[in-house]
Amino acid sequence: MRRNLILGGLLSAVFVAAALISFIWTPYDHTALDIPNKLKVPYGDHLFGTDHFGRDILSMIMVGARTSIAVALVAVGIGMGLGVPLGLWAAARQGSWVDELIMRGNDLVFAFPSLVIAILITAIFGAGAINAIIAIGIFNIPVFARITRGAALSLWQREFIMAARVAGKGATRISVEHILPNVTNLLIVQGTIQFSLGILAEAGLSYVGLGAQPPTPSWGRMLADAQTLVSIAPHMALFPGFAIIFTVLGLNLMGDGLRDYLDPRLRVART
Numbered sequence: 001m002r003r004n005l006i007l008g009g010l011l012s013a014v015f016v017a018a019a020l021i022s023f024i025w026t027p028y029d030h031t032a033l034d035i036p037n038k039l040k041v042p043y044g045d046h047l048f049g050t051d052h053f054g055r056d057i058l059s060m061i062m063v064g065a066r067t068s069i070a071v072a073l074v075a076v077g078i079g080m081g082l083g084v085p086l087g088l089w090a091a092a093r094q095g096s097w098v099d100e101l102i103m104r105g106n107d108l109v110f111a112f113p114s115l116v117i118a119i120l121i122t123a124i125f126g127a128g129a130i131n132a133i134i135a136i137g138i139f140n141i142p143v144f145a146r147i148t149r150g151a152a153l154s155l156w157q158r159e160f161i162m163a164a165r166v167a168g169k170g171a172t173r174i175s176v177e178h179i180l181p182n183v184t185n186l187l188i189v190q191g192t193i194q195f196s197l198g199i200l201a202e203a204g205l206s207y208v209g210l211g212a213q214p215p216t217p218s219w220g221r222m223l224a225d226a227q228t229l230v231s232i233a234p235h236m237a238l239f240p241g242f243a244i245i246f247t248v249l250g251l252n253l254m255g256d257g258l259r260d261y262l263d264p265r266l267r268v269a270r271t
Helices: 002-021 057-092 097-110 114-125 129-155 159-166 171-207 219-226 235-262 264-269
Strands: none
Touching: 002 057, 002 235, 057 097, 057 129, 057 171, 057 219, 057 235, 097 129, 114 129, 114 171, 129 171, 159 171, 171 219, 171 235, 219 235
């Protein structure tokens, strides 16, 4: 519904704005240590309090938003950039060895969660944000390939596609000129959902030490740092936890709203 789109957009906009503002301003230097003021509860000078090194948590969350959004955005771009062409190719060659190879390759990737893929990549290249992007991006490829193939297969039986084939257009040209524009709405919605999952995945990888490395802040690593101090400094876990929750909630609401807005059948059903 439209209120989901508006609410989701507002929640998402808050964290995007925080990430953009962090490029030019944060309340404090997110790398500055202030041991005498460590574990301070939220108060006037530090709205979200300080961590066990005296760093300002609000500043770290703002810069951490930049990290999470960048990792998720690039990872979704990798998944969409490779998965969509593969899905279109598989649909155009339905039943052939190409279709079978692409689909079985997707099944192989799905057999290994992004965390397992990240561990494998980390064992070879070491931990870091780039390797987290690669791991999440690889996991996104079969998602977009399956979505694109499923939507494209139904379109290949439509009359306008048959007319294009009679006009002498090849499978590649039909896929680009006729199939892709008709599945774009679905891909936008799925991209929003995968973006939220990418933020969760980045937080999870950082939590176990496979994501962004110090001194770059990450919401997941902030939670990992807070886990042994929850009883004496719960704010260290609450604020990055809320940042993850509300960002993912906002993106999911926005994806749900976009789905309803872009699909006329759902708009009619809910009116």
